[in-house]
Amino acid sequence: MNPTPDPTVVLVPGLRDHVPDHWQTLLAARIPGAVTVPPPTDAGLARDARVAALNDTLSRIEGPVVLVAHSAGVLTTVHWAARHRHPVRGALLATPPDFDTPLPDGHPGPGALRENGWLPVPRTPLPFPGIVAASTNDPLARFDRVAGLARDWGSRLVDIGPVGHLNPASGYGQWPQALDLLRTFGCGTSPDTGVPA
Template sequence: MNPTPTVVLVPGLRDHVPDHWQTVLAARIAGAVTVPSPTDAGLSRDARVMALNDTLSRIQGPVVLVAHSAGVLTTVHWAARHRRPVHGALLATPPDFDTPLPDGHPGPQTLRENGWLPVRRNPLPFPSVVAASTNDPLARLDRVAELARAWGSRLVNIGPVGHLNPASGYGEWPQALELLQTFGCRTTPDTEVSV
């Protein structure tokens, strides 16, 4: 019997809050690990890639990555440099950094200076699912579909969920559990959710 993969959550650029779906998911999956946000690193992409690599280096056995927002791009940049085996990845609502973001988000120059641009479009060396919103203020659906094609990911349209964060009205995201089960992840009996 194959061991159950360790779920590794890769956050975006913003600090997490208790009702974010990644925080809720981490509490529901035994042994889940969240990549810590680098301290004093600002928006550095390299610091986030290093934090992900450091986290993965301490885990034995198969892993499934669960990334949200800029955490998706952290994962894609990490995969281009490192060859640690990954069982699969759930990549939720990646932002379109190639298009100027709404007010309150980093501009193109800041993103470029911090290593986020250009956005990598190399095929990922592991199976992946991109969960795309139809009304994400940080990326149009067609742009996310382009990224999914470039990465070799299966695209799943999850409907009008904004950026899939508390600001969009989403704390718990039950569909994440269903999507993770396709990678062999198991939830504890009291957390089974029907979707």
């Protein structure tokens, strides 16, 4: 009997451009066959363009996937899940921002977020298992607010400590815990994955 193959890992970035030393970029390089959703060109803040890019990426993949989303990529994922379907074994949803409260300077305001379709944020249970990884000192979302999102989405909340927004500006880089959390969804279990057991 053949073992069940690993699902395809699909990385869903946030609103910032791809950064070589971002943990998602580094993780993708460690997992053979991982796919990163490309940023839509000339889309600005448009939510629909990012949801369409995720849906287009998934439409090219046969079999189950595990989604690995960061920041606004988490919100892209939940907006996608509210209107599309694909076999999703699970989703690692890292440090979602709280778009319902004003963000720090240098980030989009509530008017721009609403105008571009991000608000309201879906609060219905996701149709697949989720793990929400929440930072205790994220400048873009208080821990209790992220805990509320996890509860509404029917996802497990994991406290990952004081890691800021889990990005290079916060000192990350590699995020080894991502590999452990992905194993919850059956990733990294085949001998040829290249991911340490």
